Amino acid sequence: MSKTIAFHLQKGGVGKTTISGTIACQSAMRGVRTLLVDVDPQGNASSWFLTETPHFELADVVQGKCYVADAVVPVLQVENLFLLPTFGIGGGLKNYSETKLAEEPYVLQDLIQELSQDFDHIVLDLSPGLGRLERSALIASDEVITPMTPEVFSLDGLEIFIDELTKLKKNLRAPVKHSRIVINSYDERIRQHRDILAAAQEGIFEVFKIPVDPVFRKAQEASCAPQLFKQKGRGLKVKTMNAVEELDAVIWR
Numbered sequence: 001m002s003k004t005i006a007f008h009l010q011k012g013g014v015g016k017t018t019i020s021g022t023i024a025c026q027s028a029m030r031g032v033r034t035l036l037v038d039v040d041p042q043g044n045a046s047s048w049f050l051t052e053t054p055h056f057e058l059a060d061v062v063q064g065k066c067y068v069a070d071a072v073v074p075v076l077q078v079e080n081l082f083l084l085p086t087f088g089i090g091g092g093l094k095n096y097s098e099t100k101l102a103e104e105p106y107v108l109q110d111l112i113q114e115l116s117q118d119f120d121h122i123v124l125d126l127s128p129g130l131g132r133l134e135r136s137a138l139i140a141s142d143e144v145i146t147p148m149t150p151e152v153f154s155l156d157g158l159e160i161f162i163d164e165l166t167k168l169k170k171n172l173r174a175p176v177k178h179s180r181i182v183i184n185s186y187d188e189r190i191r192q193h194r195d196i197l198a199a200a201q202e203g204i205f206e207v208f209k210i211p212v213d214p215v216f217r218k219a220q221e222a223s224c225a226p227q228l229f230k231q232k233g234r235g236l237k238v239k240t241m242n243a244v245e246e247l248d249a250v251i252w253r
């Protein structure tokens with residue numbers, strides 16, 4: 001059965017795109033047909049994985065300007081990985097979410113349902129915030145996993161997110177699961193990071209961590225999957241790879 005996961009916290013820059021993209025690659029690399037959907041008007045996931053601008057984007061699909069099959073493109077370097085892109089420039093998704101989305105809040109849920117016939121794992125990369133677009137993406141997800149950086153403001157952000165999600169769930173057709181968080185850019189040498197991790201582990205969430213690793217940024221700059229990126233023979237740290245594999249092994253169950 002197909003599963004759709006969104007990585008979300010309304011706070012910016014916590015690693016939503018990095019974790020979405022990396023997990024989508026990891027899932028595809030072990031042979032699962034995987035789709036990454038770029039639901040962020042900034043189009044960061046698309047500029048990460050594409051070197052050429054495709055003909056169509058997500059905004060075209062939801063407005064009926066093309067078939068979904070015309071907009072989904074393969075990520076050439078990663079077998080089994082596909083992308084439903086968004087162009088950062090042009091503002092198609094932003095315009096759509098500001099004008100039409102209010103009338104059709106379930107449009108992404110219907111689209112994901114269609115895509116789940118074709119893809120076993122679907123990952124949604126969302127923009128920061130909790131507006132109409134993010135809400136409709138959460139409605140479309142089986143599970144939302146919250147990435148956060150190890151800082152006090154992220155813990156505050158998590159509380160706000162839980163509160164907002166609880167309100168949102170009242171209006172959902174199907175409840176989205178929210179029981180996991182990922183502490184991203186974790187550095188065990190920093191005491192504050194260890195304290196935030198300990199505080200997170202005291203709560204009700206299953207807690208994962210992804211170490212701080214400069215290879216993520218370098219891979220993004222090189223339009224490359226982090227798992228495939230090598231510079232001077234070196235790629236992701238072993239502990240980063242282990243953390244990515246652990247997350248991938250658990251979340252799709």
Ligand SMILES: Nc1ncnc2c1ncn2[C@@H]1O[C@H](COP(=O)(O)OP(=O)(O)OP(=O)(O)O)[C@@H](O)[C@H]1O
Nearest residue numbers: 012013014015016017018128185211212213216217
């Ligand atoms: N584990 C990590 N180690 C080192 N750098 C990281 C890590 N995770 C993310 N980064 C870097 O942090 C920056 C922000 O990450 P990212 O774009 O994934 O955040 P985001 O939550 O998607 O941001 P936005 O809210 O703008 O969509 C990027 O430059 C990325 O390369």
Ligand SMILES: [Mg+2]
Nearest residue numbers: 016017044126
């Ligand atoms: Mg992002």
